[in-house]
Amino acid sequence: xxxxxxxxxxxxxxxxxxxxxxxxxxxxxxxxxxxxxxxxxxxxxxxxxxxxxxxxxxxxxxxxxxxxxxxxxxxxxxxxxxxxxxxxxxxxxxxxxxxxxxxxxxxxxxxxxxxxxxxxxxxxxxxxxxxxxxxxxxxxxxxxxxxxxxxxxxxxxxxxxxxxxxxxxxxxxxxxxxxxxxxxxxxxxxxxxxxxxxxxxxxxxxxxxxxxxxxxxxxxxxxxxxxxxxxxxxxxxxxxxxxxxxxxxxxxxxxxxxxxxxxxxxxxxxxxxxxxxxxxxxxxxxxxxxxxxxxxxxxxxxxxxxxxxxxxxxxxxxxxxxxxxxxxxxxxxxxxxxxxxxxxxxxxxxxxxxxxxxxxxxxxx
Amino acid sequence: xxxxxxxxxxxxxxxxxxxxxxxxxxxxxxxxxxxxxxxxxxxxxxxxxxxxxxxxxxxxxxxxxxxxxxxxxxxxxxxxxxxxxxxxxxxxxxxxxxxxxxxxxxxxxxxxxxxxxxxxxxxxxxxxxxxxxxxxxxxxxxxxxxxxxxxxxxxxxxxxxxxxxxxxxxxxxxxxxxxxxxxxxxxxxxxxxxxxxxxxxxxxxxxxxxxxxxxxxxxxxxxxxxxxxxxxxxxxxxxxxxxxxxxxxxxxxxxxxxxxxxxxxxxxxxxxxxxxxxxxxxxxxxxxxxxxxxxxxxxxxxxxxxxxxxxxxxxxxxxxxxxxxxxxxxxxxxxxxxxxxxxxxxxxxxxxxxxxxxxxxxxxxxxxxx
Numbered sequence: 246x247x248x249x250x251x252x253x254x255x256x257x258x259x260x261x262x263x264x265x266x267x268x269x270x271x272x273x274x275x276x277x278x279x280x281x282x283x284x285x286x287x288x289x290x291x292x293x294x295x296x297x298x299x300x301x302x303x304x305x306x307x308x309x310x311x312x313x314x315x316x317x318x319x320x321x322x323x324x325x326x327x328x329x330x331x332x333x334x335x336x337x338x339x340x341x342x343x344x345x346x347x348x349x350x351x352x353x354x355x356x357x358x359x360x361x362x363x364x365x366x367x368x369x370x371x372x373x374x375x376x377x378x379x380x381x382x383x384x385x386x387x388x389x390x391x392x393x394x395x396x397x398x399x400x401x402x403x404x405x406x407x408x409x410x411x412x413x414x415x416x417x418x419x420x421x422x423x424x425x426x427x428x429x430x431x432x433x434x435x436x437x438x439x440x441x442x443x444x445x446x447x448x449x450x451x452x453x454x455x456x457x458x459x460x461x462x463x464x465x466x467x468x469x470x471x472x473x474x475x476x477x478x479x480x481x482x483x484x485x486x487x488x489x490x491x492x493x494x495x496x497x498x499x500x501x502x503x504x505x506x507x508x509x510x511x512x513x514x515x516x517x518x519x520x521x522x523x524x525x526x527x528x529x530x531x532x533x534x535x536x537x538x539x540x541x542x543x544x545x546x547x548x549x550x551x552x553x554x555x556x557x558x559x560x561x562x563x564x565x566x567x568x569x570x571x572x573x574x575x576x577x578x579x580x581x582x583x584x585x586x587x588x589x590x591x592x593x594x595x596x597x598x599x600x601x602x603x604x605x606x607x608x609x610x
Numbered sequence: 611x612x613x614x615x616x617x618x619x620x621x622x623x624x625x626x627x628x629x630x631x632x633x634x635x636x637x638x639x640x641x642x643x644x645x646x647x648x649x650x651x652x653x654x655x656x657x658x659x660x661x662x663x664x665x666x667x668x669x670x671x672x673x674x675x676x677x678x679x680x681x682x683x684x685x686x687x688x689x690x691x692x693x694x695x696x697x698x699x700x701x702x703x704x705x706x707x708x709x710x711x712x713x714x715x716x717x718x719x720x721x722x723x724x725x726x727x728x729x730x731x732x733x734x735x736x737x738x739x740x741x742x743x744x745x746x747x748x749x750x751x752x753x754x755x756x757x758x759x760x761x762x763x764x765x766x767x768x769x770x771x772x773x774x775x776x777x778x779x780x781x782x783x784x785x786x787x788x789x790x791x792x793x794x795x796x797x798x799x800x801x802x803x804x805x806x807x808x809x810x811x812x813x814x815x816x817x818x819x820x821x822x823x824x825x826x827x828x829x830x831x832x833x834x835x836x837x838x839x840x841x842x843x844x845x846x847x848x849x850x851x852x853x854x855x856x857x858x859x860x861x862x863x864x865x866x867x868x869x870x871x872x873x874x875x876x877x878x879x880x881x882x883x884x885x886x887x888x889x890x891x892x893x894x895x896x897x898x899x900x901x902x903x904x905x906x907x908x909x910x911x912x913x914x915x916x917x918x919x920x921x922x923x924x925x926x927x928x929x930x931x932x933x934x935x936x937x938x939x940x941x942x943x944x945x946x947x948x949x950x951x952x953x954x955x956x957x958x959x960x961x962x963x964x965x966x967x968x969x970x971x972x973x974x975x976x977x978x979x980x
Contacts, residue, residue, distance in 0.1 A: 263853055263856070263857075266849070266853075267849065267850070267853055270845060270846045270849045270850075271846060273842060273845070273846070274839075274842040274843055274845075274846050277839070277842045278835075278839040278842060281834070281835040281839065282835055284835075285828075285832065285835050288828075289831075292827075292828070299719025300719065302721065307660045307661035308660050308711065308712060309712040309721070309723075310710050310711070310723060331723070333710050333723075333725070344725055346710075374745070414718075414719070414720075415719055415720060416720075416721060416722075417720070417721075417722045417746070417749050461712070461714065461721075462658060462714065463715060463719040463721055464714070464715060464716075464717070464719050465655060465656050465657030465666075465713075465714040465715050465716045465717075466656045466657075466716050466717055468657065468663070468714060469657055469658060469663040469664075469665075469919065470656075470828045470829065471663075472658055472661065472662055472663035473663045473829075473832075473918045473919065474828075474832075476662075476916050476917065477832065477835065477917070480915055547842075550838075550841075550842055550845075554834065554837070554841065555834070555838075558834045558837075563834050563837070565831055565834055566827050566828055566831040567834055567835065
């Protein structure tokens with residue numbers, strides 16, 4: 246019985262062949278679209294990697310101000326870098342109350358941190374832009390002392406000192422600078438962690454992984470384009486979901502018709518000794534075979550279609566940065582989606598086939 | 611979309627090939643003209659906020675909102691006028707008034723922090739942008755003091771605008787509603803892409819040509835992907851139409867045989883098919899396209915498509931609607947004619963026969979017999 250059952254499960258009729266083609270076209274769209282989007286991301290990546298994008302800035306998460314890197318782990322980071330702490334504070338000076346960004350920098354060399362600026366433990370250095378703002382708003386020179394509120398604490402009579410002698414081009418000129426010690430002394434929990442690590446050269450990937458650091462692209466145009474392509478790629482996830490639903494509906498319709506059309510055949514099988522589970526298995530397997538054949542064919546069509554689009558784009562005068570690579574993820578997703586959708590969609594028709602013999606109309610005359 | 615981001619429905623003045631002209635002096639002189647209703651000097655930066663692509667625009671908030679026809683959802687707090695976020699951006703990034711965020715440079719490496727002081731709403735792509743002040747805009751864009759990227763002017767007298775710019779000696783390009791692009795004291799632009807404006811603004815702009823070219827090529831290459839996906843979806847839709855019609859036609863195949871047996875000619879059959887199926891195809895296409903539009907409108911903003919940091923706004927466009935309907939009807943007609951040709955190639959007696967003359971090799975009997 247096993248061999249005929251296998252042959253029944255793998256037979257293709259005109260109806261199921263059409264369904265397999267429909268699944269193939271659906272998978273072609275998915276694989277082709279994902280290949281093109283991934284190819285564009287690869288192409289843009291290869292171009293942007295050749296553009297110097299300034300110092301490497303690393304943080305935890307995607308927002309520098311809410312990043313919190315454990316300062317105890319910084320000694321494990323090899324190479325020279327600067328640990329940056331940044332917080333929002335309230336500055337009271339010249340009779341003004343301003344919301345300012347307070348930054349503390351600590352240079353690391355060989356795993357040892359050094360604080361060079363400002364010199365005094367309670368000193369607050371106001372950069373030139375912030376000084377100009379204060380002078381413009383208050384109409385008087387910047388005072389020599391001020392109050393700072395941070396982490397719920399209010400520090401009074403802090404010495405206000407000159408702007409930093411050097412400032413990286415990376416930073417604006419309207420920050421206030423304090424020593425990291427001051428932040429830690431005010432609140433070790435909030436002031437202790439480092440918000441970002443700044444390095445001239447990219448850090449060791451193993452260190453990045455262990456500290457769960459991600460790179461902040463400080464050259465926005467590159468980040469913008471990369472992020473935009475990521476948006477396109479994430480939109481394709483919705484397309485994958487739609488295609489899974491389409492495949493499910495196609496398989497459900499095809500298998501329902503198949504079961505309906507073969508009611509007599511099913512009754513004959515049962516009379517020959519096939520159990521309900523065997524009958525259900527035949528039609529469930531048929532759904533899987535359909536989906537598998539469609540997905541394989543569709544993946545091949547999708548790869549060909551993507552290459553055709555990329556090849557013909559220059560002919561149509563379109564610029565082309567798409568670099569196609571073997572779409573392993575796309576093909577895997579197409580196979581997985583097809584099989585899962587077909588498996589789920591085939592459940593109801595195959596169960597109906599298993600119980601069909603009990604119905605009056607299915608009994609062979 | 612780029613044109614809507616840059617100009618909206620106003621006249622756009624951008625830098626020409628001559629001396630740098632888009633600056634505070636030109637903006638102030640334009641503002642002083644009696645025919646200029648609104649003048650908005652602006653700086654655009656491509657950047658990221660919380661890992662998401664965002665267009666950061668430096669502009670005077672009040673003027674900008676009047677020009678965009680927007681309104682304050684949450685007006686700015688007096689003490690911290692650092693940045694204002696559009697409702698679309700707030701929704702996408704989960705921002706709120708009072709939040710702080712990190713912004714980065716556009717064509718030069720920069721880090722800056724902004725305090726979201728207020729939230730605005732517009733019915734334009736600006737709804738997805740971050741509005742900052744000019745010093746920050748210049749820091750992010752790498753522009754010199756007093757420089758802008760563009761000046762938008764709303765006026766009912768574009769001829770006066772052109773005349774003023776010619777008299778002022780500015781080297782600019784001017785474009786806008788019902789106005790062919792005018793190049794004043796300038797060669798025609800070689801590249802009108804938005805990235806070119808943002809990253810290479812002529813004299814005084816960021817001189818990073820490789821970056822400018824790369825970004826321009828990257829943004830344009832998205833069209834290859836978009837057209838490719840559209841083409842693939844078109845093939846899928848065409849196959850779907852053909853498959854559905856083939857299934858429906860299979861039931862009518864004997865009727866074709868009967869009609870041919872009683873003397874119906876090929877031309878009459880084709881005409882009859884087109885006559886019968888055209889209204890159905892037209893109705894189905896209009897219904898499908900209409901349902902697509904309604905579904906998209908219903909799903910927004912929860913399932914909106916975001917491209918280059920801007921939500922793609924759904925608006926009913928009669929031309930697009932008509933083209934979609936036309937494409938579907940044409941596909942349906944073509945498919946019907948192909949099916950009819952196949953049916954007419956079969957002899958009438960074969961079409962009319964209900965049972966196959968030969969047992970199918972895939973029948974249960976054939977399989978069980980091996």
